[in-house]
Amino acid sequence: MTEQTTRTQTGLVVSSSRDKTITVVIDRTIKHPLYKKILRRSTKLHAHDKDNQCEIGDLVTIQECKPISKTKSWNLLSIDKKTQKII
Helix, strand or coil: CCCCCCCEEEEEEEECCCCCEEEEEEEEEEECCCCCCEEEEEEEEEEECCCCCCCCCCEEEEEECCCCCCCEEEEEEEEEECCCCCC
16 A cells, blocks of 8 residues: 655635634745746635634644545644734
8 A cells, every 4th residue: 555645735824714614825936937037826725623723824734635625625734833912
């Protein structure tokens, strides 16, 4: 049996308003093939947060898994950096 590697991504939580679901934005930079300009691209992914522990602004690592719903096929792996609450 072969060992399967699962993809992981690191990104910023931009929404946590739904129950057990977070929206994570993954930013990346690419170089235009012809004009050589550096471009910023972003991808929004929905991830499963079973304990509802993430908040907007957290830096998280998510891992690919089998589809949980129509748009959700990532699991929360770890919270790398929590946001500071201003009192």
